[in-house]
Amino acid sequence: MSELANHTKTARASDLIERNDVTVTNIAARRGARASLDELARATFGVSLPSTPKAVEAGGTLIVWAGPDQWLIIQKEETGRDHYSELAKTFNGLASVIDVTESRTIFRISQARPSPVLSRSMGIDFHDAAFKPGDVAITHVSHLGVIVWRLPDGTAYDFACARTYSRDFGDWLRKAKA
Amino acid sequence: MRINCPHCGLRSNDEFSYLGDASVVRPDPAAPNATEAFYAFGYERANIAGPMQELWYHAAGCHAWLVVTRDTRNHEILDVKSAQEVALERQKAAGTAQ
Ligand SMILES: [Zn+2]
Numbered sequence: 001m002s003e004l005a006n007h008t009k010t011a012r013a014s015d016l017i018e019r020n021d022v023t024v025t026n027i028a029a030r031r032g033a034r035a036s037l038d039e040l041a042r043a044t045f046g047v048s049l050p051s052t053p054k055a056v057e058a059g060g061t062l063i064v065w066a067g068p069d070q071w072l073i074i075q076k077e078e079t080g081r082d083h084y085s086e087l088a089k090t091f092n093g094l095a096s097v098i099d100v101t102e103s104r105t106i107f108r109i110s111q112a113r114p115s116p117v118l119s120r121s122m123g124i125d126f127h128d129a130a131f132k133p134g135d136v137a138i139t140h141v142s143h144l145g146v147i148v149w150r151l152p153d154g155t156a157y158d159f160a161c162a163r164t165y166s167r168d169f170g171d172w173l174r175k176a177k178a
Numbered sequence: 179m180r181i182n183c184p185h186c187g188l189r190s191n192d193e194f195s196y197l198g199d200a201s202v203v204r205p206d207p208a209a210p211n212a213t214e215a216f217y218a219f220g221y222e223r224a225n226i227a228g229p230m231q232e233l234w235y236h237a238a239g240c241h242a243w244l245v246v247t248r249d250t251r252n253h254e255i256l257d258v259k260s261a262q263e264v265a266l267e268r269q270k271a272a273g274t275a276q
Contacts, residue, residue, distance in 0.1 A: 052185075053185070053186060053187075053240075067185070067240040067241050067242065068185050068240060068242050068260070068262075123189065123190050123192075123193065124189075137186065138186065138238075138239045138240050138241075139189070139193065139238060139239060140193065140238040145238055
């Protein structure tokens, strides 16, 4: 368990947490398979795969746009279930499906509105009117690549970065969110 | 300078990397003049003063290649398209199905 995960035990509601209870799967549509993939996704999740930078919630699964024809599927870990294998089986042939749980770290800041420091520190417009609940941006922070999304219910901001940089980035977030 | 990525919206140019002239197309290696054509493809570039089509890569964003029409005199961005879209249009225009 990481240093930050320990920190979360005593965290206040608005504090920064590292999400260790989810599996993250990257799916990328194969060439020409976008439409049939979406049909299958609707049958599986009940929602369309977003074609613009959006995150959609579907029965506990969060589908996050991760570039053209690519998505992150974020699911809460359940004992006895292998989310990745299920997705790989479902989308076999229509998408490449990769388990990125161990390569991404997701931080969550439970704030309904961005702190002024956070708003000013990234290149994207974090104003409440510009970055709405369900919005996604792929960008960088001090040269570290991140995908940031605001939860569809507007209660928090999630930041996914490469795990290698998670200590650095977590440290940055801890300072920026204050 | 900011570039309006068709996928991500307006972003600072520090998120992008530049490749160069987007108008050059890889020649047919089986053509009789292939050597000359590849020389031109590799080295010959017009030094345009005005709007030119350029390849930019949204490296720190959505990882899409873009064709940006930029005025080299004042950095005004006149148009941005996804490179995939441009390539498909070109293939269609050339009448080839690849
Ligand atoms: Zn982009």
